[in-house]
Amino acid sequence: MVPAVPPPVRPNPVRAYFGNIRRAVSSTFEGMTVTMSWLFRRPSTIQYPDRTEKPVREMLPETYRGLLEVDLSRCTACLLCAKTCPLGCISIETCKHPDGAREFQTFDIDNGLCMFCGLCAEACNFDALAHTREFEASVSSAEQLTVRFVDRPGRLVAKAKDLPPRRPRGSILAALIPGFGRRRRRAAPPEPPASPAPAPAAGAEGPENPEGTA
Ligand code: SF4
Numbered sequence: 001m002v003p004a005v006p007p008p009v010r011p012n013p014v015r016a017y018f019g020n021i022r023r024a025v026s027s028t029f030e031g032m033t034v035t036m037s038w039l040f041r042r043p044s045t046i047q048y049p050d051r052t053e054k055p056v057r058e059m060l061p062e063t064y065r066g067l068l069e070v071d072l073s074r075c076t077a078c079l080l081c082a083k084t085c086p087l088g089c090i091s092i093e094t095c096k097h098p099d100g101a102r103e104f105q106t107f108d109i110d111n112g113l114c115m116f117c118g119l120c121a122e123a124c125n126f127d128a129l130a131h132t133r134e135f136e137a138s139v140s141s142a143e144q145l146t147v148r149f150v151d152r153p154g155r156l157v158a159k160a161k162d163l164p165p166r167r168p169r170g171s172i173l174a175a176l177i178p179g180f181g182r183r184r185r186r187a188a189p190p191e192p193p194a195s196p197a198p199a200p201a202a203g204a205e206g207p208e209n210p211e212g213t214a
């Protein structure tokens, strides 16, 4: 025998209406409690780039793959990096002197195309091409994203048997683009207090605003 299905229970519309209001008020109160509790805690975020203790690039790991730079004094113009790049970001042109020496015409890297995969730097056998820890590449036009590393005419291609030591990583890029990535940084303000300051007694002067945002 099939059991009888009980008839559906219809909620009291007046109770449902006031129940909805009660839930809305209590959930708003819960949310605001969490929000208000953070007014008195130390912030867990840092305002970038003004309030970091030191430049972010100095906090990045050595293996960070930022903007590429090439040390032309170690580059033999073997074109391995340009051939390895799947996106064609690297453009290298050379010309030959009558005495057999080769001169750089172009060594450009288009950071607008680059996906920072590191394949080109891996391919370089002479530690000439490397990623830096520079990541701030905002410019006002797409053309400016192409970094031209041939800084003067007559720059000769290096010979593999006679390579100078690698210049410090990041120094070539910084010299080519003065102020690159350092445009908006200001001195870091003092650290905010670890715990909330006690409420001032009635009539007493309040503490100074450590953020200077008043
Ligand atoms: S990092 Fe990758 S995408 Fe960028 S230039 Fe090198 S090979 Fe090309």
Ligand code: SF4
Residues within 6 Å of the ligand: 070, 074, 075, 076, 077, 078, 079, 080, 081, 082, 092, 123, 124, 125, 126, 127, 128, 129
């Ligand atoms: S950067 Fe390295 S791989 Fe690229 S052309 Fe120069 S030596 Fe060859």
